[in-house]
Structures are given as structure tokens and as C-alpha cells.
Amino acid sequence: MDLLRxxxxxxxxxxxxxxxxxxxxxxxxxxxxxxxxxxxDFSHGDVDAFVPIPGTLDTFIAGVELGGKQAYTxxxxxxxxxxxxxxxxxxxxxxxxxxxxxxxxxxxxQGALFLAMGSTIARGDKVAIxxxxxxxxxxxxxxxxxxxxxxxLDYLGISGRAGLDLNRLEDAFKSGVRVFLFSNPNNPxxxxxxxxxxxxxAEMAKKYDVTVIVDELYSRQIFDGRTYTHLCAExxxxxxxxxxxxxxxxxSLSGYRLGVAFGSAQIIARMEKLQAIVSLRAGGYSQxxxxxxFAEPEGWLQxxxxxxxxxxxxxxxxxxxxxxxxxxxxxxxxxxxxxMPELTVNLQDFIKILRLQAGVTVTPGTEFGPQFxxxxxxxxxxxxxxxxxxxxxxxKLIERYRK
Numbered sequence: 154m155d156l157l158r159x160x161x162x163x164x165x166x167x168x169x170x171x172x173x174x175x176x177x178x179x180x181x182x183x184x185x186x187x188x189x190x191x192x193x194d195f196s197h198g199d200v201d202a203f204v205p206i207p208g209t210l211d212t213f214i215a216g217v218e219l220g221g222k223q224a225y226t227x228x229x230x231x232x233x234x235x236x237x238x239x240x241x242x243x244x245x246x247x248x249x250x251x252x253x254x255x256x257x258x259x260x261x262x263q264g265a266l267f268l269a270m271g272s273t274i275a276r277g278d279k280v281a282i283x284x285x286x287x288x289x290x291x292x293x294x295x296x297x298x299x300x301x302x303x304x305x306l307d308y309l310g311i312s313g314r315a316g317l318d319l320n321r322l323e324d325a326f327k328s329g330v331r332v333f334l335f336s337n338p339n340n341p342x343x344x345x346x347x348x349x350x351x352x353x354x355a356e357m358a359k360k361y362d363v364t365v366i367v368d369e370l371y372s373r374q375i376f377d378g379r380t381y382t383h384l385c386a387e388x389x390x391x392x393x394x395x396x397x398x399x400x401x402x403x404x405s406l407s408g409y410r411l412g413v414a415f416g417s418a419q420i421i422a423r424m425e426k427l428q429a430i431v432s433l434r435a436g437g438y439s440q441x442x443x444x445x446x447f448a449e450p451e452g453w454l455q456x457x458x459x460x461x462x463x464x465x466x467x468x469x470x471x472x473x474x475x476x477x478x479x480x481x482x483x484x485x486x487x488x489x490x491x492x493m494p495e496l497t498v499n500l501q502d503f504i505k506i507l508r509l510q511a512g513v514t515v516t517p518g519t520e521f522g523p524q525f526x527x528x529x530x531x532x533x534x535x536x537x538x539x540x541x542x543x544x545x546x547x548x549k550l551i552e553r554y555r556k
Contacts, residue, residue, distance in 0.1 A: 192512035198534030216441025230258030262412035272423035285521035314347035343483030355387035371486030
């Protein structure tokens with residue numbers, strides 16, 4: 154296999170959100186009848202169940218009405234919008250943010266991740282990634298010809314912290330890792346890194362001169378009054394850190410494709426050059442709606458958090474009644490990552506069976522690390538009743554296919 158074909162073979166998208174319909178299902182051995190119910194796609198959030206920030210559409214239209222002034226912004230984003238974001242993000246994180254040199258608006262946080270990794274990873278560079286973690290991390294390291302150095306997250310075996318293997322992380326840094334990439338809260342498990350874990354990551358990154366890219370996409374949706382620590386507020390060398398945030402999840406602005414990265418001026422400058430040849434800029438009209446981010450009506454965000462927490466609790470109650478099934482309580486975000494008992498079919502087939510027999514779509518655990526063959530991820534940002542009924546159908550099929 155030639156190098157180009159090999160590279161793109163590793164970028165499989167069959168299990169990515171929205172792509173499941175393209176999966177081949179011929180030859181799967183089906184047991185029993187279909188279980189009726191409202192179809193639920195747990196591979197991503199439902200923006201009809203949780204609608205965008207009030208006033209979003211009007212603000213977008215106002216941006217359109219500005220015409221070229223809004224359409225053709227600087228590649229890194231309109232300056233007045235960046236200035237507003239820098240103030241808000243500084244207040245949110247407790248760290249200084251430079252609107253002029255240290256911030257870029259991107260086409261979604263996925264765009265920010267691509268740009269940040271493309272600006273920091275050279276061929277052959279060792280890149281430490283957490284397992285499990287966001288499914289694109291591994292694929293992007295491979296795309297940029299980096300060498301993956303996995304670090305275990307013992308999310309089920311440890312309580313009181315995320316469970317990052319800090320000894321393994323330091324060994325990785327000692328071995329010559331150039332970049333460390335992780336999400337906090339963790340996607341897919343929903344755990345939050347403890348203040349001690351974040352402090353040690355910061356200290357080790359500084360000691361071994363490692364660039365850190367941290368995805369904080371769900372850092373506003375924290376449950377049970379837990380403490381959240383921003384890495385950018387720690388004593389890490391600013392030139393070595395990029396933080397990625399955005400309004401696509403908690404705030405349901407995914408359709409506007411907006412992300413923000415801030416941190417190292419040198420890396421942000423590289424990201425702008427890369428963005429200039431990939432997409433030019435984040436959609437100018439979409440950028441206008443960022444004025445509503447961190448400026449929602451009083452009580453809006455807390456109400457949204459409370460509703461997600463209620464759904465989480467109801468799903469966990471159902472899951473924990475199943476013999477051999479376990480899941481850690483989601484601490485932030487809207488993901489659960491349950492581990493299943495042994496089944497008579499493999500994970501990939503069971504995921505397809507769920508869609509065919511129960512009308513339920515989930516993401517297989519192997520997207521987050523090849524060893525997670527007994528787990529799946531679900532995004533519970535859904536209609537509450539539909540989500541509960543869907544997990545009941547999942548459980549019925551687990552029992553039907555239990556070994």
C-alpha cells in the first residue's frame with residue numbers, strides 16, 4: 154500500500170457522527186424482532202431538544218446585513234469580535250488572553266484542532282495522547298505523520314480525579330514527546346482532571362519543554378458543583394500552550410461552525426497561515442453570533458446544566474441495574490461511556506444491530522482507542538424522555554445478545 158493510500162485508510166469515517174447510514178449491514182445475524190420507539194442518535198447532541206442561545210438567528214441576520222464588513226474579516230477573525238472574546242475568556246479562565254496576537258476564530262473547534270496540530274507536529278514527532286480521548290486526536294497525529302505515544306486514563310478504576318497515569322506521562326515526556334494533546338472534560342468519559350493532575354501536567358510540560366494542546370469544549374457544563382481547573386491559569390510557559398474552546402456543544406451553536414483557540418502567539422500565527430490556505434476564515438456571518446457567547450440571559454446556562462444533569466442521572470440509574478454493565482458518573486459535558494458485559498457479537502456488529510433493531514445510534518468505543526471493544530459512547534444532550542426510552546431499548550438488546 155502506498156503512503157498516501159495508507160494515510161487515508163487510517164482516517165475512517167464510518168463511525169463518525171452522521172456517517173452511520175453509510176455502514177454496511179449485510180450478513181449481520183439478527184436475533185428476534187425490532188423494538189419500536191422514537192429513533193435517537195446518541196452520536197451527537199440534539200439541537201432541537203436543546204436550542205441555541207436566545208437571539209442567535211437575529212444576531213446572525215444582523216451580521217449578514219452588514220455585508221462585506223462582516224463577510225471578509227481578517228483570517229484570524231474580526232478584530233472587534235476577538236477583543237470581546239479575549240475579555241470574556243480572560244474572565245472565564247483567569248488567564249490573560251491577547252486579542253491581537255494570541256487568539257484565532259476557526260471553523261468549529263474541529264478546525265481549531267486541525268490547525269493547532271498542523272502547526273505543532275512535524276513528521277516523526279512523538280505525540281502523547283490519552284486513551285480514551287476524542288476520536289480525531291489519533292487520526293490527526295497519524296495524518297501529520299507523528300508517532301503516537303498513548304497514556305492511559307483509568308477512569309473506572311480511580312475516583313476523586315480523572316485517573317491519568319502521570320508516571321507514564323512523565324516517561325513519555327522523557328522519551329522525547331514534543332506535543333501532548335488531551336480534552337478536559339474528557340471526551341468520551343466526561344471526567345474532569347483534578348487540580349493536582351492539571352498542576353502536574355503544567356509542571357512536567359514546562360520541565361520537558363512539551364507543547365500542550367488542551368480541548369476545553371465542555372468546560373462550561375460542569376455538574377454537581379465540581380471544581381474545574383484551566384491549564385492556561387497554571388505556571389506553564391505561555392509559548393507552549395494552546396487552549397481550544399467553542400460554543401457548539403453546551404450552547405448548541407454547532408451549525409454555525411465556530412471555534413476559538415488562544416495561547417502562544419507563535420502557534421496562533423502559524424494557525425492563521427494554515428487557515429488561510431485551508432478555509433481562509435471562519436464564516437464571517439457566523440462570527441457575529443459570538444457576541445452572545447458568555448452573555449446569555451441570566452439563569453439560562455444553569456438551567457441547561459440542570460436539565461442535562463437530570464438526563465445523566467436517569468440514564469445512569471438504568472445502566473447500573475444491568476449485571477456486568479458499568480459507567481463512571483459524568484462530571485461535565487454530555488457524554489457517557491458505558492462498558493458492556495460480554496456479548497455473542499462483536500462491538501461493530503452490535504452497534505449496527507442497535508441502529509437496525511432499536512433505532513438507536515451510538516459511537517463504538519474503538520473510536521477512542523483500539524482496546525475499548527466492550528464500550529460505546531452516547532451523547533445524552535437529547536429529549537429527556539426519548540433518551541431514557543432509547544437506553545431501555547439498548548439494555549434489552551444487550552440482554553438479548555448477552556453471552
